[in-house]
Amino acid sequence: MSVLSKVILLLTISNAFMLTAWYLHLKYLNHRPWYIASLASWFIAFFEYTVHIPANRIGHSQLSLSKLQILQVGMSLLIFMPFAIIIMGEPIKADYIWAALCLLAAAYFIFRSTT
Numbered sequence: 001m002s003v004l005s006k007v008i009l010l011l012t013i014s015n016a017f018m019l020t021a022w023y024l025h026l027k028y029l030n031h032r033p034w035y036i037a038s039l040a041s042w043f044i045a046f047f048e049y050t051v052h053i054p055a056n057r058i059g060h061s062q063l064s065l066s067k068l069q070i071l072q073v074g075m076s077l078l079i080f081m082p083f084a085i086i087i088m089g090e091p092i093k094a095d096y097i098w099a100a101l102c103l104l105a106a107a108y109f110i111f112r113s114t115t
Helices: 003-028 034-060 065-087 094-111
Strands: none
Touching: 003 034, 003 065, 034 065, 065 094
């Protein structure tokens, strides 16, 4: 498996944990005090870090920091859209498509060869 494939897989898992930590409490713990939601989110975020840190370490062996960041943001949006629609029940918005196109443009400029 290539370095890029490993990084994308790990960032996908990482983002699934992070979105869960950031937003799932809004659906299931909104009747509880904020500190309960915060503790639950920190517990979930621990697992996000156990995947995200290795993704960055593996990725940095062949990718620049800016490429790692663009991958992270892109993966975050790709995971966020189905999470927001399926789990949180948000309506599908055209803005998701526009944001995705902007991130594709950012990825193009970061990953294009300048030689």
